[in-house]
Amino acid sequence: MNISFYKYQGTGNDFVMIDDRDEVLDLSDISWVKRLCDRKFGIGADGLIAIRNHKDYDFEMVYFNSDGSQSMCGNGARCAVAFAGQLGIVSEKTNFLAIDGPHEALLSDSIVELKMGDVSSIDVLEEDFFVNTGSPHHIRMVEEIDSYPVFEQGKEVRYSEQYQPAGTNVNFIQKQSEERIFVRTYERGVENETLSCGTGVTAAALAFAADREAATIQIQTLGGELAVRFEKAPRGGYQNIWLIGPAERVFSGEIKL
Ligand SMILES: N[C@H](CCC[C@H](N)C(=O)O)C(=O)O
Numbered sequence: 530m531n532i533s534f535y536k537y538q539g540t541g542n543d544f545v546m547i548d549d550r551d552e553v554l555d556l557s558d559i560s561w562v563k564r565l566c567d568r569k570f571g572i573g574a575d576g577l578i579a580i581r582n583h584k585d586y587d588f589e590m591v592y593f594n595s596d597g598s599q600s601m602c603g604n605g606a607r608c609a610v611a612f613a614g615q616l617g618i619v620s621e622k623t624n625f626l627a628i629d630g631p632h633e634a635l636l637s638d639s640i641v642e643l644k645m646g647d648v649s650s651i652d653v654l655e656e657d658f659f660v661n662t663g664s665p666h667h668i669r670m671v672e673e674i675d676s677y678p679v680f681e682q683g684k685e686v687r688y689s690e691q692y693q694p695a696g697t698n699v700n701f702i703q704k705q706s707e708e709r710i711f712v713r714t715y716e717r718g719v720e721n722e723t724l725s726c727g728t729g730v731t732a733a734a735l736a737f738a739a740d741r742e743a744a745t746i747q748i749q750t751l752g753g754e755l756a757v758r759f760e761k762a763p764r765g766g767y768q769n770i771w772l773i774g775p776a777e778r779v780f781s782g783e784i785k786l
Pocket residue numbers: 542575594599600601602603604605664665698716717718719725726727728729
């Protein structure tokens with residue numbers, strides 16, 4: 530069976546996007562997901578997203594990491610909103626469903642503002658932090674982030690005993706100012722450093738500015754610039770968390786499944 534696909538990227542986190550509203554894809558068999566994401570034998574991507582109809586929302590996004598595992602993906606969700614705009618499913622505002630629940634998003638030109646789920650707590654782990662922003666994230670503040678061994682250190686934390694069996698994503702942060710951080714991420718399910726991670730920079734911004742009533746943090750990643758806005762919730766935790774940045778179509782094609 531041949532299928533059409535689009536390739537999108539959000540600050541260098543890249544995805545195969547498929548309009549599966551006619552539900553022809555077998556989402557229970559992940560072998561084709563891994564092949565399409567393979568950078569030598571397939572299209573090549575950090576992840577793959579299938580868009581499906583849903584009776585209660587504009588659309589549903591089903592996200593797969595390149596190893597076939599599923600999770601919430603912030604950059605992928607921003608790209609899904611841009612793709613839904615391209616398909617004419619949404620215009621400026623949308624409500625869609627992802628694995629971690631419903632999300633609101635705003636689309637203007639190639640900028641997508643994505644409302645993330647509320648965060649109930651930030652766990653302090655000696656020098657580090659842990660935050661779940663729809664997917665799990667370990668956060669470590671470092672100096673000299675340019676030369677930091679992200680792959681080696683990220684892999685060690687991702688497979689450490691404390692996170693077995695599910696594992697975690699691992700984000701390294703360097704403070705650049707009170708309002709700006711540089712974030713590099715080792716991503717679970719990609720099992721490598723990615724150029725950016727949407728749920729990761731959201732977790733990093735919350736951990737960095739955890740004591741503020743409200744904040745907008747600019748985040749530099751290897752793949753481009755993102756911003757995260759949030760406020761403290763009255764009964765603890767954080768709410769009105771928005772992930773903001775570009776989402777762009779790179780190319781389209783057809784491939785044999
Ligand atoms: N690898 C992550 C999911 C994708 C996260 C990242 N691509 C994002 O933009 O949030 C995980 O397995 O939890």
